[in-house]
Amino acid sequence: MSTRAGFVALIGEPNAGKSTLLNRMVGAKVSIVTHKVQTTRARIRGVAMEGDAQIVFVDTPGLFQPRRRLDRAMVAAAWGGAGDADVIVLMVEAHRGITDGVTRILETLAEVGQGRTVALAINKIDRVPSEALLGLTKDLNETYDFAETFLISAERGHGTDDLRKWLATQLPEGPWLYPEDQIADLPMRMIAAEMTREKLTLRLHQELPYQMTVETEAWEDRKDGSARIEQVIYVVRDGHKGIVLGHKGETVKAVGKAAREELETFLGRKVHLFLQVRVRPNWLEESERYSQMGLDFKDGN
């Protein structure tokens, strides 16, 4: 029997549920998820097996009208992910329908999707009555010639098996791209930094999550099997540092505990996690920060 393998890019507006779907498909938490928009910043690859097919899912940052350098680099990374993929899955939120943002994505997709298989996944169907889905499916298919439409709940796992099975049939024949047991293509240092960024984002409000970034600075595998990990949280202002630290350092302590616990589960070993907050007013304009995130600094021009 011949094998199949290829890339499936998940695109959509911020918060559409792309990372939730990637994690569901892979069966592990590879990409961070929050209720806030613009959580994912770079392309994150997760690997799923479906019969003889290896599906490499590419999670992308949400597509929106970029204003700042980081926005532009994120949106460029997302469209780049779509342009490199064998199949593109556009995710639309069932309860929001065809927003201005979705309309703009469809306009760009008319070019980027050319010569490629593009499927539609209407997500969060658990949030609307099923009658509403028929009209939305019809309206979206009138705007774009999707190869197939799936009605899913990435969070609950409704319709996601069907989607994965169908995607497997759409990939080209060829050898697998990753070892069978590999689930992610992202350096461990970055996965670890992302876990901390998720816990921070869940606790911080308004613009602060956007104006911070987390980097793993040191990683030592110790003789006793544990890992000693040092991370830096970059913020732009002294005031932000205070907020991240919290009263008597309580916030950063709670974040560190939550991130460490998740990391220990992921790695299956003990972790010593040390967090430091550093004020760096200009980090959003530093190319080194972008390469650490897996983004192209030039794209943000």
Ligand SMILES: Nc1nc2c(ncn2[C@@H]2O[C@H](COP(=O)(O)OP(=O)(O)OP(=O)(O)O)[C@@H](O)[C@H]2O)c(=O)[nH]1
């Ligand atoms: N009710 C419901 N919520 C969902 C579903 N899928 C995802 N969510 C929630 O939607 C929010 C956003 O999910 P993410 O997976 O982070 O969305 P995203 O598209 O990756 O967002 P960005 O990375 O910001 O572009 C989270 O609170 C998820 O729990 C779903 O099927 N049903």
Ligand SMILES: [Mg+2]
């Ligand atoms: Mg995401």
